[in-house]
Amino acid sequence: MSTPKDGPKPYEGIFVLDAAQGIAGPYCGMLLAQSGATVIKLEPPKGDWSRGLTTRAGSHSVMHTAFNRGKRGVVLDLATDEGRARAAKLAAKADVLIEAFRPGVAARIGLGPEAAKPDAVCVSVSGFGQSGPYRERPCTDGIAQAFSGLVSVNAGADGVPHKTGTLVVDIVTGISAFAACQAALAERAQDAAAGRPGRRRHLDVSLMQTAASLLVLPIAEAGLLGRMPGELNVPAGSYPTKDGAWVMFALVREEEWVTLCKQLGREDLLSDPRFTDFKARFANKPALVAILRELFLTRDAAHWVELLQAARLLCDRVNTPLEFLEDPHVKAVRAAPLLHQPELGALPFPAIPGLGAWEEPAPALGAETEALFAEWGI
Template sequence: MQPYKGLLVLDAAQGIAGPYCGMLLAAMGADVIKLEPPKGDWSRGLGTRQDDHSVMSTVFNRGKRGVVLDMATEEGKRQVQALAAKADIVIEAFRPGVAARIGLGPEQCRPDVIYVSISGFGQKGPHSERPCTDSVMQAFSGFASLNKGMDDVPHRAYTTPVDIHTGMCTFAAVQAAIADRALDKAPRQRLLDCSLMAGAGSLLAIQIGDVGLLGRQPPELNVPAGSYQCKDGAWVMVALVREQEWVDLVSLMGATHLLEDPRFTDFPTRAANKAALLPLLREAFLTRTCEEWLALFKTRRLLTDRVNTPLEWLAEDHTKQVNAAPILNQPGLGAVPMPALPGIGAILTPAPGLGQHTDEVLTEHGLKENAA
């Protein structure tokens, strides 16, 4: 699907949320110009990397053209403004007000531009100037407090769920703006305020609705769902959504006596007596290997599976047979497995090197003769 062919996007964001939105637009056919300062997007310096490429920057910048311009110089500023004046969509992730101060605000853009601002806390409010990352927002939003491990300590998720979800939501908002713009009788700008706080809030909609309605934290939904270590050291994940699954679980485990215990009658009572229940189940799980438990649970189609590492996921037969992670041949890095996107599929166009297309883009837009 290439519905956005012919659209020009100036992606001046760094990191994850903004670039993720830009990558999806590129996958849909848009000409996305990845604008970077001379030192590059900070994501180029994190994680597994080679020269000016990293896996992180590759994931979020596939399919774009890379341009380096220095807005600290008058010439660089002029060239960026010239590109912004042509772009259908501009994506920026500066602190609120910075884009306007450096000459990359809506005033420098087309009268019908879709102007996307991505920030931690939004463009207004007492926290709008605060620096923010995915981890900070996991803490602020309450996400980390709900992600307690067996040690009962709040943990950040090791991946970046808030950044990625915010990028996906931003992509959805941009798509709506593109469709809405097609209905205009006169050009008008659309200013999209997209924040990590809003992204985190939408991830936690059920939990926020619950606590707002009750004025307190409700009991856990499906105790004793969770991960349990087995005899061989592997871990099995158990999910429960119906009471019958609790009956099937303990029956298969040979622990039918738990069905007679009034502390464990239903989800609410099990939640109230979680501290008493979990040690009993942990001890039981240690009597068999992970594969033995899974084979047993499959006889009742219970919602269980082995807790894999990402490397083990790549090695799974199912992953291979459905080509869930085809190979992207990324110059500078090599063969990188790149998971396909739901409903979209594989995006296997490499990410640009730092400034790789600067001359090409400037020439194309009539700016090369004045390039530094």
């Protein structure tokens, strides 16, 4: 397997056993692989359930490829004594152990923190955390969005609360697990440098806590006020245009409201007492949005984007992912280079912020099991 030359590789020599399925845990493992770690993906005979979702070819799927690039793969049946014994031997070598079983299950099958090295970092990913009354409650990205309040603050123009159109909680949980794991590995290195005895570190990472962290501002302000705060920057948002496209603009300062009205040729709105500041505009949002919607429908999206960007306002077209991929800036900076995944073909994957492109393929189901165990003397 080739290793990209670019990007930091601080975890060369670190062995990660990734026994998680889905998105969050595997994404953490993939980011460790991109940072130089040797990551072994442990799957059951039927494979990670993510292999069965999204577009598929052979044992691969787009979802599985997205979050398992650059790993080596083994298959073990943990329902058998032999499978558990071989998994335990892998776990005993692990510097980092990632699992996403229901709380308590990992320990019962020999993949809990105590199975790893004495100074290992153990990452447990779950829906609601390793303790508390909801610890065994099943959870998904959408349920975490609903429970945390994220859905409630994402009401559409139809007034209906919606989940986001991507698996944002799963993905950010993976990033959060990676960040926590990095901190734990740094602390482990400090212990070793100081001659302190090694100790295991167990990281409890939940979808619930991740979803809450995404709501840090509304949760903090609502808790302070005892009620939901008003919207930050009315009339910011998305507006349909004459050509059937949409544009979005944002306002962060009162001066930008003045600039917006001047650019739109509606300076009369500046003297309207309903719209004097952010607070007043929030109180009268339906009336203001109706005025702006009618205005934006008079010209094409390109006109409005050019007009507002020329005034240094925060504005852009609402793109589809395909339109994003075709944008000249995206192509110029290689924001989503192609990865060639066996059986699936060429897929564009966004570069990882700060780490760069990761163009290593994901492992086929069980393809390296015996070869890897022979290599490791297991």
